[in-house]
Amino acid sequence: MYDVTIIGAGVVGCAIARELAKFNIKTIIVDKENDVANGTTKANSAIVHAGYDALPGTLKASTNVLGNALYEDLCKELDVPFKRIGSFVVATEESDIEVLKELKEQGEINGVPNLEIISKEEVRKMEPNLSEDIIAALYAPTAGIVGPWELAIALAENAAENGVEILLNSPVTSINKVDSGYVVVAGEKEISTRYIMNCAGLFADKINDMVNEPFFEILPNRGEYNLFDKSVGDFVNTVVFQTPSKDGKGVVVLPTVHGNFLIGPTAEKVEDPNDLKTTMNGLNFLREKAHKVIPGFPFNAVITSFTGLRAKVKHGDFIIEESKNSKGFINVAAIDSPGLTAAPAIAKMAVEILCKSSGGFETNESFNPNRKPSIHFIDLSDNEKAELIKKDPRFGRIICRCENITEGEIVDIVNRKAGATNLDAVKRRARAGGGRCQGGFCGPRVMEILAKELQTDITSIVKDSKGSYILTGSTKSSSVEVN
Amino acid sequence: MNYDIVVIGGGPAGLAAAIEAKENGVDNILVIERDRELGGILQQCIHNGFGLHVFKEELTGPEYAERFIEKLKEQGIEFKLDTMVLDINQEKVVTAVNTVDGLLHINAGAVVLAMGCRERTRGAINIPGTRASGVFSAGTAQRFVNMEGYMVGKEVVILGSGDIGLIMARRMTLEGAKVHAVVELMPFSGGLTRNIVQCLDDYNIPLLLSHTVVDVKGKDRVEEVVIAKVDDRRRPIPGTEQTFSCDTLLLSVGLIPENELSKSAGIKLDPITGGPVVNESMETSIEGVFACGNVVHVHDLVDWVTEESRRAGKYAARFVQKQLVVSKKPMETKGENGVRYIVPHKVQIENITDKLTLMLRVDNVYHNAKLVIKDGDKVIKSVKKRHLAPGEMETINLPAKDLANFEGNDIIVSLQLEEE
Numbered sequence: 038m039y040d041v042t043i044i045g046a047g048v049v050g051c052a053i054a055r056e057l058a059k060f061n062i063k064t065i066i067v068d069k070e071n072d073v074a075n076g077t078t079k080a081n082s083a084i085v086h087a088g089y090d091a092l093p094g095t096l097k098a099s100t101n102v103l104g105n106a107l108y109e110d111l112c113k114e115l116d117v118p119f120k121r122i123g124s125f126v127v128a129t130e131e132s133d134i135e136v137l138k139e140l141k142e143q144g145e146i147n148g149v150p151n152l153e154i155i156s157k158e159e160v161r162k163m164e165p166n167l168s169e170d171i172i173a174a175l176y177a178p179t180a181g182i183v184g185p186w187e188l189a190i191a192l193a194e195n196a197a198e199n200g201v202e203i204l205l206n207s208p209v210t211s212i213n214k215v216d217s218g219y220v221v222v223a224g225e226k227e228i229s230t231r232y233i234m235n236c237a238g239l240f241a242d243k244i245n246d247m248v249n250e251p252f253f254e255i256l257p258n259r260g261e262y263n264l265f266d267k268s269v270g271d272f273v274n275t276v277v278f279q280t281p282s283k284d285g286k287g288v289v290v291l292p293t294v295h296g297n298f299l300i301g302p303t304a305e306k307v308e309d310p311n312d313l314k315t316t317m318n319g320l321n322f323l324r325e326k327a328h329k330v331i332p333g334f335p336f337n338a339v340i341t342s343f344t345g346l347r348a349k350v351k352h353g354d355f356i357i358e359e360s361k362n363s364k365g366f367i368n369v370a371a372i373d374s375p376g377l378t379a380a381p382a383i384a385k386m387a388v389e390i391l392c393k394s395s396g397g398f399e400t401n402e403s404f405n406p407n408r409k410p411s412i413h414f415i416d417l418s419d420n421e422k423a424e425l426i427k428k429d430p431r432f433g434r435i436i437c438r439c440e441n442i443t444e445g446e447i448v449d450i451v452n453r454k455a456g457a458t459n460l461d462a463v464k465r466r467a468r469a470g471g472g473r474c475q476g477g478f479c480g481p482r483v484m485e486i487l488a489k490e491l492q493t494d495i496t497s498i499v500k501d502s503k504g505s506y507i508l509t510g511s512t513k514s515s516s517v518e519v520n
Numbered sequence: 521m522n523y524d525i526v527v528i529g530g531g532p533a534g535l536a537a538a539i540e541a542k543e544n545g546v547d548n549i550l551v552i553e554r555d556r557e558l559g560g561i562l563q564q565c566i567h568n569g570f571g572l573h574v575f576k577e578e579l580t581g582p583e584y585a586e587r588f589i590e591k592l593k594e595q596g597i598e599f600k601l602d603t604m605v606l607d608i609n610q611e612k613v614v615t616a617v618n619t620v621d622g623l624l625h626i627n628a629g630a631v632v633l634a635m636g637c638r639e640r641t642r643g644a645i646n647i648p649g650t651r652a653s654g655v656f657s658a659g660t661a662q663r664f665v666n667m668e669g670y671m672v673g674k675e676v677v678i679l680g681s682g683d684i685g686l687i688m689a690r691r692m693t694l695e696g697a698k699v700h701a702v703v704e705l706m707p708f709s710g711g712l713t714r715n716i717v718q719c720l721d722d723y724n725i726p727l728l729l730s731h732t733v734v735d736v737k738g739k740d741r742v743e744e745v746v747i748a749k750v751d752d753r754r755r756p757i758p759g760t761e762q763t764f765s766c767d768t769l770l771l772s773v774g775l776i777p778e779n780e781l782s783k784s785a786g787i788k789l790d791p792i793t794g795g796p797v798v799n800e801s802m803e804t805s806i807e808g809v810f811a812c813g814n815v816v817h818v819h820d821l822v823d824w825v826t827e828e829s830r831r832a833g834k835y836a837a838r839f840v841q842k843q844l845v846v847s848k849k850p851m852e853t854k855g856e857n858g859v860r861y862i863v864p865h866k867v868q869i870e871n872i873t874d875k876l877t878l879m880l881r882v883d884n885v886y887h888n889a890k891l892v893i894k895d896g897d898k899v900i901k902s903v904k905k906r907h908l909a910p911g912e913m914e915t916i917n918l919p920a921k922d923l924a925n926f927e928g929n930d931i932i933v934s935l936q937l938e939e940e
Contacts, residue, residue, distance in 0.1 A: 268783075314648065314735075314737075315649065317734060320646050339643060339644060340643045340644060341642070341643030342646055419615070419623055419625075422622075422623045423623040430619035430620070431619065433620070434604075435554065435604035438604070438778075441604075441606065473638075474638045474641065476660075477639050477659065477660045478638065478660075481660070481663055481668055500653035501651070503740070504741060505653035507653050507654075508670040509670075509671045509672065509673055510670070511669055511670060512669050512670060512671050512695050514669070
């Protein structure tokens with residue numbers, strides 16, 4: 038019998054799992070995918086928003102500002118890349134300045150510190166590559182950037198180190214209310230549980246409806262992105278938004294925590310919560326819009342494009358509440374932007390709700406908030422590099438040429454809790470394959486390491502999802518033994 | 521650790537440069553190779569057609585490589601495999617790592633850069649669609665099939681009709697896959713004519729010129745690839761879409777010289793070739809640092825790589841022996857009227873003993889044209905060409921005696937079309 042079952046191993050589910058690991062209870066987190074962080078979390082703008090966007094009084098406003106404040110310590114404990122680089126909302130028309138003033142006022146009500154409207158000259162002094170057409174900007178120094186999936190993976194790993202179970206490849210197909218709580222059917226497994234946290238992202242409505250009256254509908258919203266080479270990663274050093282209009286926040290341009298450059302997203306309502314395709318129109322749109330704020334940007338340095346889906350609802354605010362009819366069933370749903378920023382605060386809030394409903398739990402005295410740091414070989418000093426290779430020669434073998442990732446690092450991330458089991462999972466954790474050659478050179482090698490560490494055949498290694506096989510079998514000639 | 525010459529890369533360029541340096545009297549040479557074996561990408565090119573110019577016979581890639589590897593070993597040139605160079609600095613200190621030696625700092629008298637090139641990816645050309653598995657660069661697929669012994673798909677569409685794309689069309693067919701089409705954005709193929717005949721025509725694989733991939737469909741693995749015709753500005757024409765049901769898309773969409781090390785060393789690069797700016801000695805903007813092969817510009821035949829790399833090796837040896845002359849004001853090469861680039865970029869005629877070899881590419885397909893070498897307005901030499909294409913590198917040799925009489929500062933190569 039589990040105390041809590043968390044459905045959905047995105048950043049919100051994983052943050053809740055880690056919060057719950059602070060108690061002496063039995064917690065399990067289940068996900069339909071073969072990796073944590075494989076839904077909305079893996080494809081978004083990676084921004085830690087300052088908190089001026091949300092309407093005062095909303096859950097979005099309160100959890101955004103609190104979540105932002107929690108990031109520094111959380112990322113330190115979990116060894117996750119986070120940089121507080123600040124953000125601009127740039128104005129190009131006189132009428133935009135009114136909007137900046139409104140945003141500033143709204144931010145101040147929400148409790149965002151140090152907001153400032155700065156002049157064209159100040160903007161250009163800080164970011165000389167921004168367009169001459171920019172006449173002013175709202176500057177929010179507390180905004181930042183983070184590795185979104187790295188955060189979720191680290192949260193999951195730390196939760197698991199502290200006793201939380203993780204069950205992947207297990208879609209929840211039914212939930213039955215029983216006297217003691219619920220029975221969740223997830224893949225092959227039947228989980229008896231007292232409480233449920235519904236963190237199912239794009240599928241949270243379906244999960245809710247398995248137990249409760251439908252009261253919200255997730256409306257998937259697609260956003261396409263372009264990611265650029267590190268050679269242009271410092272084109273701007275601040276998160277740059279355009280003045281929001283009725284069409285939304287517009288296209289953002291920003292550096293990433295690993296020194297790449299990101300442009301996105303588009304915004305498009307779609308029916309299918311699995312629709313992750315990119316489109317020619319979408320990618321052209323990004324270029325056109327980004328061009329307005331960074332006219333000299335070398336768009337040909339693009340290395341990949343991707344699409345993320347946001348779990349919107351009609352009324353717009355997050356849903357973080359216990360179900361009215363089902364005690365111990367807590368919906369943590371409709372977490373679209375600024376969900377990544379808000380995740381640490383959402384987790385605290387959801388756990389508070391659970392504690393109130395359950396009467397509270399005993400503290401886990403042995404909880405260790407610190408995750409074992411990863412080794413980033415290339416960032417070490419020469420002496421440290423030499424010492425490390427002496428201890429473990431696998432750190433002397435560079436597998437990923439573009440990002441300089443060693444075999445030692447890949448082996449490490451495969452063998453951690455919530456470790457990598459496929460190519461994209463390796464890319465998300467160690468960046469092998471995430472560079473300019475996109476795995477052209479290292480792909481076969483990473484597959485070899487995966488097969489060896491997971492003790493499986495190389496043909497069973499997949500790119501990402503369960504069915505995304507890479508090799509279709511042996512060649513004709515290789516059936517003959519050579520030497 | 522000290523070496524007279526450190527060669528970075530043990531592919532055809534690095535091997536030829538090292539051997540030539542040795543033959544020119546330098547003994548203390550180290551070749552550093554990041555892969556498990558010497559020979560570079562040649563090892564996965566198991567088709568024949570290599571060596572027609574250098575050896576006057578047709579060899580496979582591994583056979584061609586083997587001749588150089590044997591020679592290297594015969595001459596006792598040192599090499600380190602599975603060793604990655606992390607950094608080269610202005611003082612020619614090479615920092616590298618491997619599992620045996622750990623971290624290495626190597627002082628080099630001269631350095632030869634021979635890191636080769638990498639393939640452009642799907643991302644680089646923004647092919648839309650899903651992120652399903654089954655999209656490979658042609659080279660990665662070639663490595664899987666020819667070296668690792670695994671097939672990467674059964675029903676295939678190939679984008680790009682450069683030589684790698686054409687060769688892989690045949691290779692996949694021979695391994696039992698169905699290649700539906702080779703799709704080419706340009707109105708002409710980027711590959712050698714002989715490859716179009718031997719790899720596509722012989723196997724009835726259609727070549728669709730002026731077409732591109734406009735969508736990739738499939739949730740987990742590629743299920744469909746949609747292509748469309750493009751207009752003269754290379755934009756897809758709505759309504760011309762064709763869908764192929766397939767599990768694999770191979771991309772052969774261009775090669776990019778791998779110059780991350782050169783960049784961090786502060787070596788000046790040519791934005792057109794993507795490789796270092798070099799002089800007649802294949803010396804880069806850092807004195808004593810030479811470069812050759814695909815790291816300088818992408819070659820179509822390995823034979824030309826060998827020739828160019830021998831030059832780099834020879835001059836690196838001369839540099840070490842302090843016999844290389846440094847001109848105060850080298851001549852510059854300049855392309856005109858459709859000549860996209862010329863290698864070398866600079867020429868110090870004092871160093872040319874027999875001839876200067878100019879390698880160049882044009883920007884379009886031309887028929888009945890002339891490549892005219894000029895000293896200002898004065899025509900020095902004119903070479904007739906029945907057919908010129910961007911996919912085929914052109915070589916022009918200028919005897920030293922012709923150079924001696926140059927009056928201007930530029931060696932100009934101009935493309936002139938013959939009157940109809």
